[in-house]
Amino acid sequence: MRGTESIFSEDFQEQPYWWSQWQPHDDAPLPVPREVEYAIVGAGYAGLCCALELAQHGKQVVVLEAGLPGSGASTLSGGQVTGGINVGKTMASKKGIRQRSDQHQRDMLREAAEGYRFLEQLIEQHHIVCDYRQTGRLAAAWIPEHLESWKKRLPLLNEVSQVSARLLSREELRAELDSPAYHGGILIQRAGLLNPARYYAGLLAAVRNAGVTVCSGSAVSQIEKQDAHYRVISGRGSVRARHVIIATNGYTGPEMAHLHARVVPVTSHQIATEPLPDALRKSLIPGQRGVAETQRVTHYFRYSPDGTRLLFGGRARFYPLNRRQSARVLYQHLTQRFPQLRDIKISHSWGGKVAVTLDYLPHIGQTPQGCFYATGCNGSGVTMMSWLGHRLARHLIEQTPLHSSPYGVSPLPGHPLYSGNTWFMPLLGSYYQLRDRIDKSAHSQKN
Secondary structure, rough: OOOOHHHHEEEEEEOOHHOOOOOOOOOOOOOOOOOEHHHHHEHHHHHHHHHHHHHHOOOOOEEOOOOOOOOHHHHHHOOOEEEHHHHHHHHOOOOOHHOHHHOHHHHHHHHHHHHHHHHHHHHOOOOOOOOOOOOOEEOOOOOOOHHHHHHHHHHHHHHHOOEEEEEEEEEEEHHHOEEEEEEOEEEEEEEEEOHOOOOEEEEEHHHHHOOOEEOOOOEEEEEEOOOOOOEEEEOOOOEEEEEEEEEOOOOOOOHHHHHHEEEEEEEEEEEEEEEEHHHHHHHOOOOOOOOEEEOOOEEEEEEEEOOOEEEEEEEOOOOOOOHHHHHHHHHHHHHHOOOEEEEEEEEEEEEEEEEEEOOOOOOOEEEEOOEEEEOOOOHHHHHHHHHHHHHHHHHHHHHOHHHOOHHHHHOOOOOOOEEEOOHHHHHHHHHHHHHHHHHHOOOOHHH
């Protein structure tokens, strides 16, 4: 067994692999304007897509970003894109969501699929070079029962979301994924991969070209309602706005109390390997598809766009870790699934915050103060947050009711024991990890 330090390559970096292609920067920070029609808090996918749609309809927009544009989750994701797969998963697996009407479930799936089409159109319309390819995605079944659960979901997913998904036996999955860890899977044809940093860079350029003012280093500390307007106070000045849109997702702070008490930030960690030998590259994931596991505390992985490295992510732990610590945990999980990678070193380690809602569904809505919001990607941020930002802008432009979208029908749920302090996450996360191990162990004993 090699020493723990030797898992790191000589050029190991504690930053996202994606930043070698595009790194967040702001060479000429813009001043915060004194007055605008729309002030958007957060320059992630949702904030930028909302700003872009508003600006294209002649609206005056400012986007206030706490750090550098792109320094949050938008350039830290795994870059896997689908149209409704995770939405369908939550509806099938969470008891409270099963009670929703069949029509509401269909509407959610249909709009999630529309979000995927929107993403593809956005990339094409603005000539965004982001290594996008429709490769398909594998859902790797952790235990046989997960495969049965998917089998029940497939007719509705294929009918409404049109994802062209089919079941794979254990042998069929092994031809797609050279790991003994799984018991079959699902191949989702309508899914793809992109470079999230390059996608973000292209989106940011389109927003700026549309005339939107994007202000970096402008963390919002307070939003005050003043008659028919709002005063938004940031670290670089205040702005008077007719409408305020909050698009901070997993980075929502206590200054936005209503959302802070309804969104649970969970850190997702990732690693990238050094370039793999040709034989490994050809055998691990021959179809170069994205992969996500089916257990409670899931892992997801894919090749880098050039096909040379494996990028592997998941919830390493549910308490703070530095980048080397999280890399060691993920390395253990990686080599458990792929023992043939035990001599491969890690070149990058990073992490970003995912927003989890208490009903495990995305939402658009309004706070009691009247501010609009889009939040709760629950791990589907590239597609869903891009779509929800655009969808919210369409609502504002057309002045349609929020419930015209299935994601605006229900209010963002809260809980009397949760106010934004995630003290319970180490306990809850460890419990879920234990349940996953018990499930795996129980099946192993049966066989």
